[in-house]
Structures are given as structure tokens and as C-alpha cells.
Amino acid sequence: MDLYFNEVFKVTEDAMDQYGAFNISLVVDLPLFIDPFLLFNSKKPKYKELHSAIIEYLAFLRDRSVAQNISDGLLRQWFCFSEVRQNWLGFCAGGNDGRGLGIDFARALSSNLSALFSDFGNENITKGSHLEKLCLIKEGVGRDTISDFATNLIKAYLAEYTQAFAIAYIKPELRRKFAVQRATFNYETESWMPGIYDLPAFNGDFVLLTPKEILTKDETWINKEDFFREFDDIPTAIQNEPLRAQINQYFRVLREI
Numbered sequence: 001m002d003l004y005f006n007e008v009f010k011v012t013e014d015a016m017d018q019y020g021a022f023n024i025s026l027v028v029d030l031p032l033f034i035d036p037f038l039l040f041n042s043k044k045p046k047y048k049e050l051h052s053a054i055i056e057y058l059a060f061l062r063d064r065s066v067a068q069n070i071s072d073g074l075l076r077q078w079f080c081f082s083e084v085r086q087n088w089l090g091f092c093a094g095g096n097d098g099r100g101l102g103i104d105f106a107r108a109l110s111s112n113l114s115a116l117f118s119d120f121g122n123e124n125i126t127k128g129s130h131l132e133k134l135c136l137i138k139e140g141v142g143r144d145t146i147s148d149f150a151t152n153l154i155k156a157y158l159a160e161y162t163q164a165f166a167i168a169y170i171k172p173e174l175r176r177k178f179a180v181q182r183a184t185f186n187y188e189t190e191s192w193m194p195g196i197y198d199l200p201a202f203n204g205d206f207v208l209l210t211p212k213e214i215l216t217k218d219e220t221w222i223n224k225e226d227f228f229r230e231f232d233d234i235p236t237a238i239q240n241e242p243l244r245a246q247i248n249q250y251f252r253v254l255r256e257i
Helices: 013-019 036-041 045-067 072-078 103-115 131-136 143-153 155-169 225-231 240-256
Strands: 032-034 175-186 191-202 215-217
Touching: 013 155, 032 036, 032 143, 036 045, 036 143, 045 072, 045 103, 045 143, 072 103, 143 155, 155 175, 155 191
Parallel strands: none
Antiparallel strands: 032 215, 175 191
16 A cells, blocks of 8 residues: 555655655654744745745734724634645644634634734844744644644645646656645735645645655654654654743743843
8 A cells, every 4th residue: 555655656755855855644644743943943045935924924914903803704714724634744633634723713813913912023023023922822822733824824835845846756647737725815905815736636636745844743643663764854843831831931032132
């Protein structure tokens, strides 16, 4: 049985390693998360651009939260995010269907952006603003939630990253053009726009690859020896409670600079 991306799409592991993509399982989600700290700390301009784009969208949400009483319809449009199941990452008992970020998260985010973080994006902090501040919104927010949020906001990049690999390495009969919903945000119309990408096709859906260098892992969920060979070069994610404490301290220090 073919378990991994490279097996299903007939590409070599060396090709994926050279490209920098993680070789995901197409059977079950793996306990891996996109870590915004890795985007911010990266020396690569593209990753810094992605981090800045995330901050720009949060600033938009802040402005709308302060300026108006947002309806449930707009909360669902702007603040809710479905899990991007096509990257096969995160916590899931089977398959790749997670919970995503629903209306409760949306209401908490809107309320706190307007009340607690009214200066978000405009702080007197020499090192800039950070998505990690979201961890302070409510108890229970952790690496999986942060990863889901970040994945949604860099979805267009992940689609472009996967498309470039697919065109170079995957046979045309194993890929097709997909309309990826909520790929980019149009600030003029204040709406999410789809994008068309040539992507690997699996069970009637597309697949997204993720660069290894922006991933962290949860070792407690890795209990199959066959997975260890893939996780060796992925750093371990900090647990949720210490993560929130560390981020609180991180922002206290930054505000003293």
C-alpha cells in the first residue's frame, strides 16, 4: 500500500529532499505544525514577507473590529478558518479532517483585537509585530490552532510551492488544475478570492506540500517506527501551556526594548 506522497505520485525521496518539502502521509494526518516563529526568524526574504502578510491581515481584522459591530456573516467570512486538510498536517484520529477555527474562535479574536490589541501592528516594538500574540487570546489556544490559522493565511504560497514541484516532477496524468478557495485576500473588495493552481490530484482533491523548515513536530503522537525516518530533521514543538507562558514573556521583553 502506498503511504507517502512520493509513492503515490511516483517521485523520488531525493527529489523531495532537494526541494525541501516534507514527504507527507496520504493515509492520516501527521502531528506536524506550521510554526510562525520559524517564519519570523527565517533569514529568507520570502518567509519574512509571509509573516508581514499575516500581520497585515490581522491589522485589517483589528481595524474592522474597532470600527464596527461585526455581524455573524462577516465574522464567518473574515475570522473563521476551516482546517486546510489538503496539507495532511495536525491532530486527527484518522484521515485528514480536523475541526478548524470556528465561530467561537472568531468572536474571541474579534473581541480581543478590538479591546486588548487595539495597537496591534502599530506597537513601539523595534522587532515588529508577531502572530504569536494570538496565543494570549484565550485558554486552550495552542500550536494546532496557531498552525491552522497560519496555514490559511499562507495558503496561496503553499499552492504555488506545490505547483512548482508538481510541474517539475509529477506526470500530467497525476495532477490537474484546481480552484483553491480563499487563497488570497482582496483588500479593495474586503473578500477572499480563489486561485487556480496545477496541483497533485488524490481521491478527487488536491494535495499541498509544506517546506520542512517551517514545521515543528509533536513527538508524543509519533508512535510508529516507520515515521521516525521522516521526523529526524523536524524540531519538536513546545507544549501548549509552556508555549503560552513563553510567548507572554517574549512580548513582555519586547515591550521593554
